[in-house]
Amino acid sequence: MKPTPTRIRVASVLLLAVLLLVWEWAARGFGLSSLVLPAPSVIAKALWNGLASGYFWPHIRSTGSELLAGLAIGCLLGFGSGVAMAESQVLRGLLMPYVVTSQVVPKLALMPLFIVWFGFGMTSTVVITALICFFPLMENTLTGLQQVDPQRLELFRMLGATRRQTLLRLKLPSGLPSILAGLRIAVVLALVGAVVGEFIGANRGLGALVIASQGTMDTPLMFAVLVLISALGMLIYHATLAIEKWLLLPYTKLS
Amino acid sequence: MSFLSFQQVAFTYPGWPPVVRDIDWNIEQGEFHCLVGRSGCGKTTALKLAAGLLRPNEGRIALHGKDVLAPGPELGFVFQSPTLLEWHKVLDNVLLPVSLQHRPGSQEVDKARQLLAQLGLESHAGHYPRQLSGGQQSRVALARALILEPSLLLMDEPFAALDAITREELQDDLLHMCRSRGTTVLFVTHDIAEAVYLADRVAVMHRGQIVRDIRVDIPKPRTTSTRYSAAFNARCAQVREAMDNAPASERLAA
Numbered sequence: 001m002k003p004t005p006t007r008i009r010v011a012s013v014l015l016l017a018v019l020l021l022v023w024e025w026a027a028r029g030f031g032l033s034s035l036v037l038p039a040p041s042v043i044a045k046a047l048w049n050g051l052a053s054g055y056f057w058p059h060i061r062s063t064g065s066e067l068l069a070g071l072a073i074g075c076l077l078g079f080g081s082g083v084a085m086a087e088s089q090v091l092r093g094l095l096m097p098y099v100v101t102s103q104v105v106p107k108l109a110l111m112p113l114f115i116v117w118f119g120f121g122m123t124s125t126v127v128i129t130a131l132i133c134f135f136p137l138m139e140n141t142l143t144g145l146q147q148v149d150p151q152r153l154e155l156f157r158m159l160g161a162t163r164r165q166t167l168l169r170l171k172l173p174s175g176l177p178s179i180l181a182g183l184r185i186a187v188v189l190a191l192v193g194a195v196v197g198e199f200i201g202a203n204r205g206l207g208a209l210v211i212a213s214q215g216t217m218d219t220p221l222m223f224a225v226l227v228l229i230s231a232l233g234m235l236i237y238h239a240t241l242a243i244e245k246w247l248l249l250p251y252t253k254l255s
Numbered sequence: 256m257s258f259l260s261f262q263q264v265a266f267t268y269p270g271w272p273p274v275v276r277d278i279d280w281n282i283e284q285g286e287f288h289c290l291v292g293r294s295g296c297g298k299t300t301a302l303k304l305a306a307g308l309l310r311p312n313e314g315r316i317a318l319h320g321k322d323v324l325a326p327g328p329e330l331g332f333v334f335q336s337p338t339l340l341e342w343h344k345v346l347d348n349v350l351l352p353v354s355l356q357h358r359p360g361s362q363e364v365d366k367a368r369q370l371l372a373q374l375g376l377e378s379h380a381g382h383y384p385r386q387l388s389g390g391q392q393s394r395v396a397l398a399r400a401l402i403l404e405p406s407l408l409l410m411d412e413p414f415a416a417l418d419a420i421t422r423e424e425l426q427d428d429l430l431h432m433c434r435s436r437g438t439t440v441l442f443v444t445h446d447i448a449e450a451v452y453l454a455d456r457v458a459v460m461h462r463g464q465i466v467r468d469i470r471v472d473i474p475k476p477r478t479t480s481t482r483y484s485a486a487f488n489a490r491c492a493q494v495r496e497a498m499d500n501a502p503a504s505e506r507l508a509a
Contacts, residue, residue, distance in 0.1 A: 149338070151334045151336060151338050152338050152340075154303075154308055154332075154334070155332070155334065155338050156355075157308060157326060158306060158308065158326040158332045159326075159351065159352050159355050160326065160327065160328070160355065160356075161355050165355055169340075169355070170340070173340065173342045174340075174342075176342070250341060250342045250343075250344075250383045250385070251341050251342060252385070253383055253385060253386060254385060254386060
């Protein structure tokens with residue numbers, strides 16, 4: 001049988017089913033305590049109970065809005081700084097060393113400080129998420145705008161384009177693929193930021209729920225929340241991919 | 256007074272030997288001139304000087320007797336690659352020189368469509384550049400350079416990346432478009448046959464200098480049969496000989 005894309009897809013789903021079955025069988029057969037490794041059926045039940053009773057929804061909303069707010073703020077600031085630094089050599093020279101330094105500081109280690117500054121709760125988590133999203137956007141915007149083909153820049157000079165026109169009509173559109181790649185990285189990191197931020201800085205949200213389930217030793221609940229976090233990540237990542245694909249259509253369309 | 260004149264022009268990047276020196280060259284209105292030479296001989300620099308993209312360190316370049324200080328709408332420039340904006344449709348690419356000045360009017364849109372039609376691209380106006388072949392992209396770049404009706408067209412090896420037959424078709428299109436508009440052209444190439452086919456005069460460049468001035472008196476319009484005529488081959492041989500002997504002579508053959 002030839003491995004066509006459809007067949008590989010089907011096989012991929014089958015693989016998941018097999019893995020879940022083996023897991024189920026192992027969890028029951030070895031009589032593992034659901035405190036250590038709950039069977040998939042137990043996790044599914046916990047997930048269903050949480051969703052049906054409405055227990056999960058405020059937490060999903062909370063994490064979701066932190067994620068989106070942090071993403072929006074971080075990406076806007078990152079994009080803005082990227083453009084400013086690409087356009088001004090002075091600014092670039094002045095700020096680049098600080099940007100590089102702050103890149104290597106583990107941002108999540110700043111969370112306790114943010115709790116001191118912004119209090120326990122949503123604001124701290126949004127700030128840490130924004131901070132994490134800032135860098136990929138800024139870096140990719142900066143490189144995207146700097147990698148404009150010199151012949152196109154000469155073309156715009158020949159046509160008497162102003163600096164503003166060159167930025168808006170040449171540099172930003174040609175940097176768009178790189179900027180959107182930065183957005184894709186930011187989206188993945190934003191989820192990590194939001195969840196880990198909630199670990200220590202919130203009593204609501206999926207991250208806080210993971211910590212709470214650890215406290216009550218409710219491992220099936222913890223797995224159910226991990227499933228929710230993964231689902232949230234998949235959703236927002238694929239939404240970003242779809243936006244990217246749509247925006248880049250003229251760049252990729254061949255027929 | 257010549258249409259475009261180089262007078263004792265020299266250009267150097269600071270700290271390097273001159274890229275271009277002692278260039279004296281005159282182009283009359285409506286003429287088609289080719290600059291040929293090996294890679295790195297300074298022909299692209301000479302073209303950028305004529306465009307006002309670079310300023311000469313010595314001498315002057317005058318268009319209609321006035322110094323070329325900065326690029327302007329009287330100049331059309333075609334680059335080595337088509338340099339189309341892939342996020343704009345073909346028609347918007349052709350209208351780019353207009354839309355950078357003001358919103359294109361219906362008259363200008365009509366003109367762009369007409370140019371595309373003359374180049375056999377009317378059905379592609381709504382496509383994106385990526386959907387076109389290399390030859391079609393080069394045609395769009397030519398249409399874009401002609402939309403403002405420049406009196407001088409500067410071209411930097413625009414057909415170098417195309418296959419032989421497409422290149423010959425484009426050469427014919429170019430000659431036709433320029434003759435019907437009376438456009439003066441300065442065309443840079445490293446292809447001897449291309450230079451002889453297109454030009455009224457060929458300037459052979461070597462190490463930043465023009466070392467030979469060859470007049471091509473083959474009658475026009477030139478056709479495919481021209482390419483296989485004895486006179487054409489004789490001119491090609493002459494250009495080739497000038498390029499081969501240039502290192503020894505390094506002087507202007509008067």
